[in-house]
Amino acid sequence: MPLDLETREQLLTSVRRFVSERLVPLEDKVASDDLVPDDVIAEMRELGLFGLSIPTEYGGLGLTMEEEVLVCFELGQTSPAFRSVIGTNVGIGSQGVVMFGRDDQKKEWLPKLASGEAVASFCLTEPGAGSDAAALRTSAVRKGNQYYVVNGTKRFITNANRAAVFTLMARTDPANKGAGGISAFLVPANLKGITIGKPERKMGQQGAHICDVVFEDCHVPVECLLGEEGQGFRVAMQVLDRGRLHIAGVCVGVSERLIRDAAKYALEREQFGQKIAEFQLIQAMLADSQTESYAARCMVLDASRKRDAGNSVTMEAACAKYFASEMVGRVADRAVQIFGGAGYVTDYGVERFYRDVRIFRIYEGTSQVQQLVIARNLLKSMG
Numbered sequence: 013m014p015l016d017l018e019t020r021e022q023l024l025t026s027v028r029r030f031v032s033e034r035l036v037p038l039e040d041k042v043a044s045d046d047l048v049p050d051d052v053i054a055e056m057r058e059l060g061l062f063g064l065s066i067p068t069e070y071g072g073l074g075l076t077m078e079e080e081v082l083v084c085f086e087l088g089q090t091s092p093a094f095r096s097v098i099g100t101n102v103g104i105g106s107q108g109v110v111m112f113g114r115d116d117q118k119k120e121w122l123p124k125l126a127s128g129e130a131v132a133s134f135c136l137t138e139p140g141a142g143s144d145a146a147a148l149r150t151s152a153v154r155k156g157n158q159y160y161v162v163n164g165t166k167r168f169i170t171n172a173n174r175a176a177v178f179t180l181m182a183r184t185d186p187a188n189k190g191a192g193g194i195s196a197f198l199v200p201a202n203l204k205g206i207t208i209g210k211p212e213r214k215m216g217q218q219g220a221h222i223c224d225v226v227f228e229d230c231h232v233p234v235e236c237l238l239g240e241e242g243q244g245f246r247v248a249m250q251v252l253d254r255g256r257l258h259i260a261g262v263c264v265g266v267s268e269r270l271i272r273d274a275a276k277y278a279l280e281r282e283q284f285g286q287k288i289a290e291f292q293l294i295q296a297m298l299a300d301s302q303t304e305s306y307a308a309r310c311m312v313l314d315a316s317r318k319r320d321a322g323n324s325v326t327m328e329a330a331c332a333k334y335f336a337s338e339m340v341g342r343v344a345d346r347a348v349q350i351f352g353g354a355g356y357v358t359d360y361g362v363e364r365f366y367r368d369v370r371i372f373r374i375y376e377g378t379s380q381v382q383q384l385v386i387a388r389n390l391l392k393s394m395g
């Protein structure tokens with residue numbers, strides 16, 4: 013059920029205020045400490061941010077996709093590392109349970125994920141399976157009616173170091189090397205046989221962490237199966253369809269922040285005896301950024317509304333993620349250009365965003381994977 017417009021506006025206003033008053037002043041510190049402070053995480057919990065997409069009956073806000081991307085537009089107005097804290101609970105970590113979980117699985121996990129008491133991560137990627145997700149090799153061998161024995165390594169897993177539960181994709185049918193041999197599981201992180209690697213050093217988004225998750229003879233109870241055996245790839249793809257809209261929404265938010273910062277700087281900075289904003293070559297860069305950002309906003313909202321109306325949006329979500337993530341890369345590049353030398357200097361903060369947004373073109377499916385998904389679905393629709 014969508015929120016009434018007044019409640020929706022109240023939610024967006026409180027997120028907007030939290031972002032501008034609490035998060036923006038902490039951007040530098042979070043980047044240099046590589047840590048989002050605990051008191052900020054506690055405030056995110058109080059605001060209900062961990063439960064944006066989780067149904068109200070399990071303690072979440074139960075937002076529609078359109079409402080969720082409107083929140084993403086707000087969260088994107090600051091360092092994306094903050095969004096990453098809640099990102100897996102809202103998206104790829106929880107949505108497998110929401111869409112495919114049994115009642116008992118939902119009751120066990122969703123209230124804790126909605127409140128932020130527990131963090132969820134999504135274990136799909138492996139050292140040898142990135143874009144080719146169906147090639148994953150982590151194995152889950154069923155032993156009688158009790159448990160599966162899981163062995164394998166998952167790579168670059170967001171929030172793994174804080175996770176209480178993993179949505180794990182593993183191969184249950186070794187004879188089937190493709191998508192049909194994969195099953196999904198909801199695995200408590202405290203099971204014996206699970207080791208979390210130390211956070212990787214990254215190009216950007218300091219404060220957001222990714223780690224290896226290694227399974228060694230880990231006994232996963234049969235009740236942890238999520239959906240049917242052999243359906244795990246479908247679970248992963250449907251979770252990602254939704255996640256791609258969320259990421260596209262964040263890209264729009266970040267682009268709006270960068271356009272504002274660049275325009276403000278252009279209105280202050282003087283060269284050749286006038287504000288640089290008066291130069292048409294600067295105006296052209298601002299105009300291109302504004303046009304592309306607006307186009308992405310419209311695309312994300314349209315695809316989200318289509319999903320809320322019950323349509324499959326695999327192609328539209330891929331279009332939105334592809335366009336919005338490439339767009340924010342161009343906008344960040346132009347922002348650095350408008351700032352000139354200052355754009356290259358850490359204290360001005362623009363170079364940090366330039367690095368932060370680079371991952372949007374890679375995770376939850378590279379731009380090339382989105383192109384593939386778009387073309388395949390387009391051609392399929394033509395029969």
Ligand code: COS
Pocket residue numbers: 134136137142143144145146191192245246249250252253326375376377378381384385
């Ligand atoms: N929704 C439901 N089912 C889907 C689906 C979707 N969006 N996409 C694919 N499927 C199903 C297909 O219908 C097919 O089922 P059948 O065999 O029953 O027909 C099955 O899944 C395999 O699909 P496909 O043949 O398209 O798989 P491919 O191996 O060709 O891979 C891509 C498809 C490349 C699109 C996929 O591997 C992918 O998205 N890779 C990127 C992974 C990614 O985003 N990683 C980021 C890590 S998580 S941060």
